[in-house]
Amino acid sequence: xxxxxxxxxxxxxxxxxxxxxxxxxxxxxxxxxxxxxxxxxxxxxxxx
Numbered sequence: 001x002x003x004x005x006x007x008x009x010x011x012x013x014x015x016x017x018x019x020x021x022x023x024x025x026x027x028x029x030x031x032x033x034x035x036x037x038x039x040x041x042x043x044x045x046x047x048x
Contacts, residue, residue: 002038009039 002012016031036043 009035009041012038 003009012035013032016028016035019031020028033043
């Protein structure tokens with residue numbers, strides 16, 4: 001949904017990480033794979 005709206009992955013990941021202080025580590029770690037998948041990023045692949 002964010003990608004369809006033209007929001008870059010950096011902003012999505014920043015928003016997920018901003019929730020770290022509110023929700024703790026576990027919810028953030030749970031959300032990161034979904035954020036990456038929405039942009040077609042495979043977390044098992046090394047970063048370019």
